[in-house]
Amino acid sequence: xxxxxxxxxxxxxxxxxxxxxxxxxxFGLLAASLPLLSGSGLMKSSTLNYIGNxxxxxxxxxxxxxLLGYAGLIxxxxxxxxxxxxxxxxxxxxxMGLSFWAALTAAVLIPTLIGLLIGLISLRIEGIYLAIATLxxxxxxxxxxxxxxxxxxxxxGKSVSYPVIFGxxxxxxxxxxxxxxxxxLVMILTHNFVSGQKGRALHxxxxxxxxxxxxxxxxxxxxxxxxxxxTAYAALSGALYVFFIKFSYPSVWNLNLSLYVLAAVVxxxxxxxxxxxxxxxxxxxxxxxxLKKLPVVGGINxxxxxxxxxxxxLVVMFAPQGISGLWQxxxxxxxxxxxxxxxISGKKxxx
Amino acid sequence: xxxxxxxxxxxxxxxxxTGSVYSLAALGVIIVYRTSNIVHFAQGSLGMFNxxxxxxxxxxxxxxxxxxxxxxxxxxxxxxFLVDFLIIRHTxxxxxLAKQIISLGLIRVLLGLAPLLFGVDPLSLPRFLRxxxxxxxxxxxxxxxxxxxxxxxxxxxxxxxxxxxTKMGLAVRTTASNxxxxxLMGVPTRRVTLAAWALAGVLGCLSxxxxxxxxxxxTSLMDAVQVNxxxxxxxxxxxxxxxxxxxxxxxxxxxxFLVYYxxxxxxEQIMYLLILIFLIFRPNGLIGKKFVKKV
Numbered sequence: 095x096x097x098x099x100x101x102x103x104x105x106x107x108x109x110x111x112x113x114x115x116x117x118x119x120x121f122g123l124l125a126a127s128l129p130l131l132s133g134s135g136l137m138k139s140s141t142l143n144y145i146g147n148x149x150x151x152x153x154x155x156x157x158x159x160x161l162l163g164y165a166g167l168i169x170x171x172x173x174x175x176x177x178x179x180x181x182x183x184x185x186x187x188x189x190m191g192l193s194f195w196a197a198l199t200a201a202v203l204i205p206t207l208i209g210l211l212i213g214l215i216s217l218r219i220e221g222i223y224l225a226i227a228t229l230x231x232x233x234x235x236x237x238x239x240x241x242x243x244x245x246x247x248x249x250x251g252k253s254v255s256y257p258v259i260f261g262x263x264x265x266x267x268x269x270x271x272x273x274x275x276x277x278x279l280v281m282i283l284t285h286n287f288v289s290g291q292k293g294r295a296l297h298x299x300x301x302x303x304x305x306x307x308x309x310x311x312x313x314x315x316x317x318x319x320x321x322x323x324x325t326a327y328a329a330l331s332g333a334l335y336v337f338f339i340k341f342s343y344p345s346v347w348n349l350n351l352s353l354y355v356l357a358a359v360v361x362x363x364x365x366x367x368x369x370x371x372x373x374x375x376x377x378x379x380x381x382x383x384x385l386k387k388l389p390v391v392g393g394i395n396x397x398x399x400x401x402x403x404x405x406x407x408l409v410v411m412f413a414p415q416g417i418s419g420l421w422q423x424x425x426x427x428x429x430x431x432x433x434x435x436x437x438i439s440g441k442k443x444x445x
Numbered sequence: 446x447x448x449x450x451x452x453x454x455x456x457x458x459x460x461x462x463t464g465s466v467y468s469l470a471a472l473g474v475i476i477v478y479r480t481s482n483i484v485h486f487a488q489g490s491l492g493m494f495n496x497x498x499x500x501x502x503x504x505x506x507x508x509x510x511x512x513x514x515x516x517x518x519x520x521x522x523x524x525x526f527l528v529d530f531l532i533i534r535h536t537x538x539x540x541x542l543a544k545q546i547i548s549l550g551l552i553r554v555l556l557g558l559a560p561l562l563f564g565v566d567p568l569s570l571p572r573f574l575r576x577x578x579x580x581x582x583x584x585x586x587x588x589x590x591x592x593x594x595x596x597x598x599x600x601x602x603x604x605x606x607x608x609x610x611t612k613m614g615l616a617v618r619t620t621a622s623n624x625x626x627x628x629l630m631g632v633p634t635r636r637v638t639l640a641a642w643a644l645a646g647v648l649g650c651l652s653x654x655x656x657x658x659x660x661x662x663x664t665s666l667m668d669a670v671q672v673n674x675x676x677x678x679x680x681x682x683x684x685x686x687x688x689x690x691x692x693x694x695x696x697x698x699x700x701x702f703l704v705y706y707x708x709x710x711x712x713e714q715i716m717y718l719l720i721l722i723f724l725i726f727r728p729n730g731l732i733g734k735k736f737v738k739k740v
């Protein structure tokens with residue numbers, strides 16, 4: 095900010111606010127300041143849990159957005175991979191006594207390998223068949239969570255304590271900060287990935303596979319990249335979930351969860367990082383944080399969820415481009431607006 | 446040897462019973478998919494909701510089960526109409542992907558509505574025929590199982606007759622093959638979609654009533670049915686109406702035999718794995734035609 099005042103040429107330089115990284119960090123700082131609010135009693139302590147949930151699911155939703163928005167590939171396997179990540183993290187820390195970082199690495203790497211396999215399958219199976227094939231993988235994992243008692247604790251679920259990092263035992267607030275840091279890093283990573291050469295290749299692939307291939311995009315390579323990234327995000331999200339919630343039950347990781355993640359992505363808007371986070375907020379936090387506070391609606395148990403369902407349907411019906419689409423329609427990019435104005439004034443001169 | 450045959454027969458009949466439940470649900474999914482291009486993820490939830498209606502009527506008004514089921518069927522027609530009338534009709538311009546989210550919103554509404562109307566306690570629904578077994582070559586099969594199997598088969602037979610041999614069925618098939626052209630040709634596609642949603646609701650309700658006696662009526666009653674109906678659809682292929690039904694029966698039979706003969710713990714996972722492997726070799730399902738991609 096200071097630079098702007100110092101130099102007369104500053105107005106020609108891009109304002110530091112236009113740096114996406116700064117905005118990501120700012121977003122992170124803002125989210126990280128919430129425990130202070132809850133500590134000082136301005137915010138209910140349970141609110142932090144809901145926001146933490148949003149942060150966790152946002153990581154998985156960003157992964158699915160990469161896959162669906164950029165690569166145009168659909169997956170209903172998110173829940174299975176989240177579950178796998180959570181159980182591996184819990185098992186590694188609790189039963190094998192590994193450190194937090196080792197557990198996190200294992201929890202992300204192992205599901206990613208399975209994600210690679212699905213990437214291979216995706217070359218053969220397309221569209222709705224691919225979606226249900228990934229659901230098939232998810233169901234195999236879910237059934238295994240229920241059966242493999244010795245590792246997953248079966249139906250009773252698996253519990254862990256808050257993570258211990260560098261000899262420092264975390265509590266709820268510091269684990270929450272950990273979630274914020276993880277989400278911010280994932281946002282930056284996603285931004286870098288999609289604005290780079292690989293992101294452009296995925297864009298091309300979604301538009302036309304044949305054209306992309308003609309321009310030298312290796313379909314196999316990029317499908318593998320897209321699926322492994324989406325899976326890695328989902329697994330990371332699952333691992334974060336188990337460290338924040340401290341429990342993992344098989345019943346959590348079912349088809350409905352995958353559908354909710356998909357809904358968050360579509361509601362937020364494809365190919366939008368902030369949109370995805372808003373979408374996640376609408377799906378997971380709005381019923382408990384907003385709708386329960388309303389006078390009549392919130393009083394009756396179950397009604398907030400009904401309204402949330404209706405809200406989801408309404409968003410899809412009236413804003414098919416998602417919330418980020420609405421935003422762009424209302425506040426179009428400045429450059430585009432300028433071009434439009436020029437075009438209009440140009441027309442007038444012609445007349 | 447005789448005993449062995451009896452076990453196989455008993456397993457087979459039980460599989461047919463599970464298969465009828467899955468295939469009724471799968472038929473609902475495919476009819477909605479073909480007429481309104483929505484993968485009906487809420488098929489299970491709609492079925493769950495209407496099974497709750499049946500159970501509620503049965504327990505509160507003490508009507509006989511068949512009368513309660515009729516009430517449930519009526520409710521299913523009503524909910525199907527409502528969904529199409531209020532939502533699906535207005536989504537012609539919505540992108541295909543966003544359309545799928547609608548069924549998800551429906552799931553959330555139904556999951557909230559069911560406990561609100563019918564309470565949170567798990568309810569139980571009896572079987573149509575409470576007792577009685579047939580003895581067939583060493584296998585004992587309950588009268589109720591036979592009723593379920595034949596109900597599934599008869600219903601399927603009637604539906605396929607209607608689809609293939611009547612004017613109404615022709616309207617459904619033309620809508621399924623190309624909706625805009627069908628509309629131009631004077632097919633009342635709106636009524637077809639309306640009927641498709643109602644029919645899917647009824648099929649879901651019936652599969653719910655069939656599966657309810659084996660467990661309790663809760664909001665998760667139809668989760669397994671929903672998943673297996675979807676798997677039946679990919680196994681059979683989305684291009685025909687009878688493919689998913691066939692796929693659902695295959696899953697019902699395959700699952701029970703794998704669980705009994707291979708492993709009671711891993712049987713189901715092996716079945717799903719086999720479906721995946723099958724899909725790699727036939728990406729469009731059993732009866733799927735090859736989809737020609739245009740450049």
